[in-house]
Amino acid sequence: MQYSEKVMDHFRNPRNIGKMDNADGVGEVGNARCGDIMKIYIKVDAGVITDAKFNTFGCGSAIATSSMATELIKGKPVSEALKLSNRAVVEALDGLPENKLHCSVLAEQAVRAAVKDYCNKNGLPFSFDVPAEDRSGCPNCS
Amino acid sequence: MIDFMRVYADNAATTPISRAALEAMLPWLSEKCGNPSSLHGFGQEAARELSASRGTVAEAIGARPxxxxxxxxxxxxxxxxxxxxxxxxxxxxxxxxxxxxxxxxxxxxxxxxxxxxxxxxxxxxxxxxxxxxxxxxxxxxxxxxxxxxxxxxxxxxxxxxxxxxxxxxxxxxxxxxxxxxxxxxxxxxxxxxxxxxxxxxxxxxxxxxxxxxxxxxxxxxxxxxxxxxxxxxxxxxxxxxxxxxxIIGMAAALREAASDMGKNAVYVSALRGRLAGALSKIPHSKINGSQSRCLPGTLNMCFEGIEGESLLLLLNEYGIASSSGSACTSGSLEPSHVLLALGLSHELAHGSLRLSLSSYNTPEEIDHIISCVPKAVSRLRDMSPVWEELENGKRKHCV
The missing domain is CATH 3.40.640.10 (Type I PLP-dependent aspartate aminotransferase-like (Major domain))
Known part of the structure; x- marks a missing residue:
């Protein structure tokens, strides 16, 4: 198994790391038993994500995918952030090892959960499904 | 600024080859080409060396060739x-x-x-x-x-x-x-x-x-x-x-390991003892397994609130080679079966680190590990939502 240089860069120097006080939306996904939890915070102004931060418990790729996901949604309208796919996160990181792809799904899920939280807090409709994370084969989750 | 130090502390995975083993092997990777099954001189020379190696290995464990x-x-x-x-x-x-x-x-x-x-x-x-x-x-x-x-x-x-x-x-x-x-x-x-x-x-x-x-x-x-x-x-x-x-390299390495065993065990145990003493001061950490019946060089610890693969990668950034029993390093979604067999929770087993020393490690290298592991653990805890919950009481510490 090998990580790309991009993954290692985001692991070594994670972007947007830390808690956000007074976040407009917070999304937390994963569980400690499986070994990864991602928490993404967003600040929203006039429908645009003006800032994003994250805290992650997990492996190198979990940290790198959260870092990249926050980079990809910063400055984007909420509607566009909702379209962020795990594929886009993987591509932006120049690929992930096969057994780490679930980390990118977790990142996509965390972004949507944060947006959902923002919508709920502001009485906005949220029609997107938060996709189920693929944990087929994980005995703790099935 | 000290020079960048590289420390190999993954000797339970594999060890560096000894000079004695390397030197014993080299002729058999170049001019000495015989097949031990051959009847000619080249083959018989190999057969004799094979037989001597068998004797060396047998002697080291109290067996017959x-x-x-x-x-x-x-x-x-x-x-x-x-x-x-x-x-x-x-x-x-x-x-x-x-x-x-x-x-x-x-x-x-x-x-x-x-x-x-x-x-x-x-x-x-x-x-x-x-x-x-x-x-x-x-x-x-x-x-x-x-x-x-x-x-x-x-x-x-x-x-x-x-x-x-x-x-x-x-x-x-x-x-x-x-x-x-x-x-x-x-x-x-x-x-x-x-x-x-x-x-x-x-x-x-x-x-x-x-x-x-x-x-x-x-x-x-x-x-x-x-x-x-x-x-x-x-x-x-x-x-x-x-x-x-x-086989010749194995015999040479074992002959040396057997003759230096007493001295090496004392030296490596002392390094391990110092490492264990220093790292167990990290809050909410735990040493795994009996400490009275253990190998001289293997130390396995868990740190609450962090995940082992990221700890391993971060230590690698500091030049330290280690190992972890987290799910992410095992290639499956389950953490190490060894740590689970000890009754550790999945959460704790994910945060495991194995440092395994040998007589090739120096006291300076142990100092380097002792200075880097706490930094790496703190950095990962600072970004961990699990650690945040452990600290604010939403999740209970178990060690």
Whole structure:
């Protein structure tokens, strides 16, 4: 198994790391038993994500995918952030090892959960499904 | 600013090759080209060297040369020992095997294959200290038990089993006893006679020998069937032209490890003791396995609120090579079966770190590890939502 240089860069120097006080939306996904939890915070102004931060418990790729996901949604309208796919996160990181792809799904899920939280807090409709994370084969989750 | 230091602290995975082993091997990788099965001078020279190596390996473990079978390594030796003993038992109507819950996968997966063939397998509990209990083994033995396989020292946590007692009990009951001694040979005294061992697996690269070579000890009179057929090598029990250079390197490394064992064990234990003392000051950390019955160089710890693979990667950034039993390093979504067998929670097992030292490590290297691990743990805890919940009381600390 090998990580790309991009993954290692985001692991070594994670972007947007830390808690956000007074976040407009917070999304937390994963569980400690499986070994990864991602928490993404967003600040929203006039429908645009003006800032994003994250805290992650997990492996190198979990940290790198959260870092990249926050980079990809910063400055984007909420509607566009909702379209962020795990594929886009993987591509932006120049690929992930096969057994780490679930980390990118977790990142996509965390972004949507944060947006959902923002919508709920502001009485906005949220029609997107938060996709189920693929944990087929994980005995703790099935 | 100090110079960047590289520290190899993953000696339970593999060790650097010793100078003695390398020098012994080099001629056999260049001008000395004979096949030990050939009758000409080149071949006979190789055959003589092979025979001398067999004698060296035998002497180091208190065996006779004809009881040593060279293999490709520990995994092959484990497979052959267990399959062979099981099939011999089955011929006499015995189809029960006892082993422990935290064996190497070379043992556990072979036992899985035997279960599928209709064998019954009992795995002994290793308790929170990583040691099997004699009374539980005694209770597990049955009339149809053919084999007990319990590792001498564990590869992840380094605990050393009461092998002499196990061997003696098995010998008294007429049950074969196999031990995977891959982590022990060359590091702690191992004597197959005194320990009542019938079958024992060894691997050269764990004691500063080359990779890809190992040996299986089989007590005279214990039946052995080949895994690899097709030649008369190793008295018909392991076909294939011998890895001559590898076997010679293994013998040279083991001779050196055996003669320096006392001195190395004292030195490495002291390094490990200092490392364990310093790292256990990290809050909410835990050392895994018995500390009174353990290998000189293996230290396994858990740190709450972080995940082991990211800790390993961060330590690598500091130049330190280590290992982890987290799910992310195991290639599955489950953390190490060894740590789970000790009764650790999944959450805690994900945050494990193994540092394994050898006599090649220096006190300065230990200082470097001692200064870097707390920094790495803090950095990961600072970004961990699990640690945040542990600290604000939403989640309970368990260590």
């Amino acid at each position: 004809q009881e040593i079978y060279f293999t490709s390594g520990g995994s092959e030796a484990d497979n052959q020992a267990i399959l062979s003993a099981a099939h011999a038992g089955a011929r006499g109507g015995k189809k029960h095997i006892i082993s422990s819950a935290f064996e190497h996968h070379a043992v556990l997966h072979t036992l899985d294959a035997l279960s599928a063939e209709g064998f019954e397998v009992t795995l002994l509990d290793v308790h929170s200290d990583g040691l099997v209990r004699m009374d539980e083994l005694r209770a597990a033995l049955r009339g149809d038990t053919v084999l007990v396989s319990v590792m001498l020292a564990n590869n992840e946590i380094g605990t050393v089993q009461p092998v002499s007692e196990i061997g003696s009990l098995c010998r008294g009951r007429g049950v074969l006893f196999h031990t995977d001694a891959v982590q022990a040979v060359g590091h702690i005294p191992v004597n197959v006679e005194e320990m009542n061992i019938d079958l024992m697996s060894m691997s050269a690269h764990k004691f500063h020998g080359p990779k890809g070579v190992g040996a299986l000890y089989v007590r005279s009179g214990v039946p052995l069937e080949p895994l690899i057929r097709g030649g008369a090598q190793e008295r018909g029990k392991r076909a294939g032209t011998e890895n001559v250079a590898g």
